[in-house]
Amino acid sequence: MKLIIADDESLIRASILSMVQDVETSWQLAGEASNGEELLDLVKEHRPNVAIIDIRMPRMSGLEAMQLGRVISPCTKWIILSGYSDFAYAQEAMKLGASEYLLKPVNPIELERALANTAKDNKEFIRMLNQQFENSLFALCNGLTSMKFEELDSIFVQGWFIGAICLFDTTCTGKALSDITSRFYDDLRGCMHSQLVYGMNFAMISLLSGDLAVIGSWDPAKGVASKEQVHRFFDALGDRAGNSLQGAAAITILQTAECLGFDSLNQQLGQLGQWSSLRAVCGVGRRLAYAELQTEAGDDRKVRASHLLCSIKHHLQIRGYLNYQSAVSEMEGTWPQAAWLNQDAYRRAVQQFIQHALGIAAAAPLTQEEMMKELRSLGESRLLEIKPREPVMADLIEQVVHYLEQHYMEDVGIGQIAHQLNVSANYLSTLFHKKTGTPFVKYLTNIRMLKAKELLLNTNLQVKQIAEKVGYYSTRHFTKLFVENCLSYPSDYRKSQA
Known part of the structure; x- marks a missing residue:
């Protein structure tokens, strides 16, 4: 966005x-x-924001220049600078259509707020603010x-949030899975950008677990429209989850309640992560609210059954077939006592999960015995598929570390x-943390900070x-991370080592 600065003192302009x-x-x-005439020439040439x-x-005074400039460039916003002795002129400027009024010497925080207020209807500016929000989040x-x-007046302290974790259950792997998730992310990002208005924010971020979190926030001081917009977005996200049951991957949305401030949001996201396996008994391809999961988490039998189902999926994905069969055996021993599984809703939910996560499809509802038989049969068939001399996969974490050392400067x-x-x-993500003792994101940040030093x-x-x-x-975002990791500002670090 274009900006013009007009003041007869060069030091003030600088x-x-x-x-x-x-x-x-x-x-x-x-x-x-440096004067009103030069200002009008610049306005005519550039039509600044x-x-x-x-x-x-x-x-020519600033008031005269603004009056003529508004005719030349009607869309330009005007921020007026004045001293205390010019207060009457400043009042007149506001009546003539000035957007903001700042006293000299100008306070940087007040200037930033003034710029934000003048540009709040500009889509490019709104997206830029949203990117800063996403980086900080x-x-x-x-x-x-x-x-x-x-x-204390930050959106992360005073703002309201809704968050959701997006989980994919599918038998697709490699490029097929990458294509599915990429299409979903791109679609979601486009939806976010189209719904952004001033006073609200959206973010898509990767959590320490490797799962995708989608977060919306709003500032109640900037109107109720932004809150309604965030709620509409998450309603649409729930609809996408429901439609996913017709595709190659079931997408399940675990959604927080409304949270005041980041700390509350972060606590609920962490709790949702611990409850994520409950989708196996509550149903995939739908939106599961925090309150519903909290209720289901109170039943230890459902929690245990859901953990076993998700561990079966995990063992199948990493080709741990012996562990797979062990988990199936444990489930087979506990399920006869699970009276809740006799309820149609839970039985359908479990069958839906094994269909999308494991590829076991059935035309009619399966009994517990039939489910166990299908799970055992799947494990045995995959075990037989292993070639006697199948090469062992190279150390995954060594590959990840090597990749980070080569690509740390990219969006990784x-x-x-x-x-x-x-x-x-x-x-x-789990394996990386276990092998290195450091979460992936923290490891990447450490590399970047070392290179920055x-x-x-x-x-x-x-x-x-x-x-x-x-x-x-974002220099501001980088500086914040540098201070957190190195306990000094970048410029101070350079001076201290000189």
Whole structure:
């Protein structure tokens, strides 16, 4: 978005430009003016989104320039600068259509808020704010930063949230699974962008488990429309889950309640992760609310049965057929006592799960005995498929570490690496943590911080350039992570090692 700064003092123009650059928006300086006539020439040439102008300027005052400029460029927003002695002029400017009024010397926080208010109807600006929100949320959810960095009026403190974990149950692997998830992510991202309005945010992030979380937030101070928009989005997400039963993968949505602040959201997301296996007995391909899962989690027998069903799926995926048969045997011993399985809804839910997760389809409802027989038969057939001299897969974690060392500066996620290695993201994430002692996201961040330190000490690159070279396109986000990991600001670290 284009920006013009007009003030007869060059130091003030430079100061404001520096503040705008620190805001880390997509603002592009179209030009600077030292008087009202130069300002009008720039407005006529560039039709800027915003003009920041001083009330008192030579040749033509800021008020006169704004009046004429509004005729030349009706869509331009005007931010007025003045001293205390010019308050009457500032009042007149607001009556004439100025969007914001700032006192000199300009406060950086007030300038950032003023720019946000003037651009709140601009789609590009709204998407930029949403990207900043997503970056910060990812860092918070994965333990890369903490809430101590957030201001008391931050969306992460005062805002409302709804979150959901998206789970895929399918027999597809490798490229087929990658295509399914990619189409879902792209569709979801497009839906988010089309529904974004000022005062709300959407994010798609990978959790430590490797699962995808979709999160919406709204600021109640900016109107109820944003809250309604978030709820409509999650209703549509639930519809997508229901439609997935007709496809190659059943998509299940585990959704939080409304949460005030990030801490509440994070707690509920963590709890949903622990309850995720309950979809095996509650039904896949649908939206499961926090309250419903909380009720089902109170029945230890259902919890145990759901864990066994999901472990059977896991063992089948990683070709652990002996463990698979062991889990089936354990289930066979406990199911006769599971009276709840005699209820049609639960029996249908279990059959739906084994159909989508294991590929066991049946034209009619199966009895418990028939289910056990099908599960055993599947394990035995897969065991027989193993070739006597099948080569052992190379160490997965060595491959992941090597890949990160080569591609740390790119947009890297556990999901895309898992798809390349033909394993589930959840399995690879767990294995990586177990083998290295560090979660995947934290490991990647550590590599990036080490590379950033090298660049700070051995080059004259600006912090913004270093951030981009190690995989971050927001200097503010990079700085926050650097402080959390290295206990100093990048510029201070460079000075301390000089």
